[in-house]
Amino acid sequence: xxxxxxxxASASIPPAxxxxxxxxxxxxIKEFVTDYKRQWEIQSMVLPxxxxxxxxxxxxxxxxxxxxxxxxxxxxLSTAPWVGLDNFRIIxxxxxxxxxxxxxxxxxxxxxxxxxxxxxxxxxxxxxxxxGRFKKFVQTISYLPHFLSWxxxxxxxxxxxxxxxxxxxxxxxxxxxSKPSNILLDAGKYxxxxxxxxxxxxxxxxxxxxxAIMAKIDPTYxxxxxxxxxxxxxxxxxxxxxxxxxxxxxxxxxxxxxxxGSNLDQTLVLMNSQNREKAExxxxxxxxxxxxxxxxxxxxxxxxxxxxxxxxxxxMANKVTSKLNxxxxxx
Amino acid sequence: xxxxxxxxxxxxxxxxxxxxxxxxxxxVIILVPLWNVIISSLSSGRALAxxxxxxxxxxxxxxxxxxxxxxxxIGQSFVVSVAKTFIGVITHVFFCAMIGYGLSKRYIxxxxxxxxxxxxxxxxxxxxxxxxxxxKSLGLLNTFWVYIIPALFSYYDVVILMNFFRNVxxxxxxxxxxxxxxxxxxxxxxxxxxxxxxxxxIALFNGVGQWNDxxxxxxxxxxxxxxxxxxxxxxxxxxxxxxxxQNIGGSVVIETTTKGVQLATIVITTLPIVxxxxxxxxxxISGMMLGAVKE
Numbered sequence: 001x002x003x004x005x006x007x008x009a010s011a012s013i014p015p016a017x018x019x020x021x022x023x024x025x026x027x028x029i030k031e032f033v034t035d036y037k038r039q040w041e042i043q044s045m046v047l048p049x050x051x052x053x054x055x056x057x058x059x060x061x062x063x064x065x066x067x068x069x070x071x072x073x074x075x076x077l078s079t080a081p082w083v084g085l086d087n088f089r090i091i092x093x094x095x096x097x098x099x100x101x102x103x104x105x106x107x108x109x110x111x112x113x114x115x116x117x118x119x120x121x122x123x124x125x126x127x128x129x130x131x132g133r134f135k136k137f138v139q140t141i142s143y144l145p146h147f148l149s150w151x152x153x154x155x156x157x158x159x160x161x162x163x164x165x166x167x168x169x170x171x172x173x174x175x176x177x178s179k180p181s182n183i184l185l186d187a188g189k190y191x192x193x194x195x196x197x198x199x200x201x202x203x204x205x206x207x208x209x210x211x212a213i214m215a216k217i218d219p220t221y222x223x224x225x226x227x228x229x230x231x232x233x234x235x236x237x238x239x240x241x242x243x244x245x246x247x248x249x250x251x252x253x254x255x256x257x258x259x260x261g262s263n264l265d266q267t268l269v270l271m272n273s274q275n276r277e278k279a280e281x282x283x284x285x286x287x288x289x290x291x292x293x294x295x296x297x298x299x300x301x302x303x304x305x306x307x308x309x310x311x312x313x314x315x316m317a318n319k320v321t322s323k324l325n326x327x328x329x330x331x
Numbered sequence: 332x333x334x335x336x337x338x339x340x341x342x343x344x345x346x347x348x349x350x351x352x353x354x355x356x357x358x359v360i361i362l363v364p365l366w367n368v369i370i371s372s373l374s375s376g377r378a379l380a381x382x383x384x385x386x387x388x389x390x391x392x393x394x395x396x397x398x399x400x401x402x403x404x405i406g407q408s409f410v411v412s413v414a415k416t417f418i419g420v421i422t423h424v425f426f427c428a429m430i431g432y433g434l435s436k437r438y439i440x441x442x443x444x445x446x447x448x449x450x451x452x453x454x455x456x457x458x459x460x461x462x463x464x465x466x467k468s469l470g471l472l473n474t475f476w477v478y479i480i481p482a483l484f485s486y487y488d489v490v491i492l493m494n495f496f497r498n499v500x501x502x503x504x505x506x507x508x509x510x511x512x513x514x515x516x517x518x519x520x521x522x523x524x525x526x527x528x529x530x531x532x533i534a535l536f537n538g539v540g541q542w543n544d545x546x547x548x549x550x551x552x553x554x555x556x557x558x559x560x561x562x563x564x565x566x567x568x569x570x571x572x573x574x575x576x577q578n579i580g581g582s583v584v585i586e587t588t589t590k591g592v593q594l595a596t597i598v599i600t601t602l603p604i605v606x607x608x609x610x611x612x613x614x615x616i617s618g619m620m621l622g623a624v625k626e
Contacts, residue, residue, distance in 0.1 A: 057451075064457055147543075147611070155568045291459070
């Protein structure tokens, strides 16, 4: 009905052209301009956003070309000479870069292996609580560390781990050590410090989404399972977890795509001259090469390489998890 | 039959008990370190040097806070932090709401292109160095505006607001249009008041982000007068770390006074967020859910 009236209306000017067929370019531009003018008021709301995106998002993306140039302080983006893939060739033979890659991957995989599962377990534990008050209390406290900045938490960690601080005090009282030492100065332990402090800060916050999903599970499933004689653990395994499959996959994809981008704030505040060899990650390396040593082209090349690998990881993780989820992409 | 029910009941009770014990352990792991920071900040330098306390300080003293408040630059940093958070949040929310409102209208010309441009910004960016060069060439280095202008827009927040605006019934807009109201009028007088919950959520998230942000300062600001609290704290931490490393085994007294100042600054920096926390909590759960809704 609607379709016929539309074709009748359009038929009056260019006869017999169905709406889906392409109109000539000139006419389409003309139509766009008249529509745009007619909508100028609503367009004036979107326009600042478009201008913002062009300046602050797309100009820096264009700026990535300096990865293929030799940019020095006296140059501008357009005058710097092209050097092709030279910067990337240097990267591949730069041992500091490879150290940073190893540290980034080491810390990220620890965070992925431990930090990904803990919020799921924690969310299930909170969900299984049947006392309203205590549940609320646990939630309130567990979200709290998320709101501390890494600078604040870094400061706290430095105090906790100092020789007269909480950590040594606890271990001394428990008789686990006989002499206090500052483990922040111990490079061999840095990966664990980075991982565990991150989990301490974010585990509780990570439960929110899972809890929201679990709140939507139909309680009759649990009743039916109970009648069939399923215990609590069985119910979690057969009802709670399958219901969270989609959101867990989505989180996994996002985590995997972020594998190479470990936390710069955390590294900057916890890294010191003693643990540098184990603490330097790709992001802090880019920061150091670019911002402190002024090697803009080289730092940009590192950053670009990391972005490309991250996008590939994102696509791969999406493919794998969509296979697990009956070929439905969660992205 | 009966015996089976009792056995199940016992299993279930054991499960509950173990669950509760584990969660109490979890609470202890979070709360004890936080508590320790607070009471340490209220300890004298001597007690801090000796150490040896976990739950209760040996010598109560306000000297650390006195030292912090005597430092006039901390007061200035506090003002910078408050100003950048306050102005930043208001401009960010208004800017994103304006764009979100425009994009929530399906009839708007060029919508497909605008949305595609926005989605791309969620996955690609120029990264640290090209952004730095841009900020530099715009003349934003060492100005207060570097806290506000680059933080105006986030496509993620635009999507949340756009979805929220879509839920407002069309008939409201139509009747206002019949009465002769323009788009700006409808946006400001009808949609903004109706969307306060969504805007408050974004404001709170953005506010926490602005308050905790330190990379912007680290990258673009060298003028100490523009340092927010986070940067001030970072300097204090880095300073005391290099100091304590230079004289390992040396003068312990210097280390502990800086430690006291560090602790007091940590508490002061965190206090506004903790004070806001009860208000925050009401909103952030619904905010997380809004964010999880896909277009």
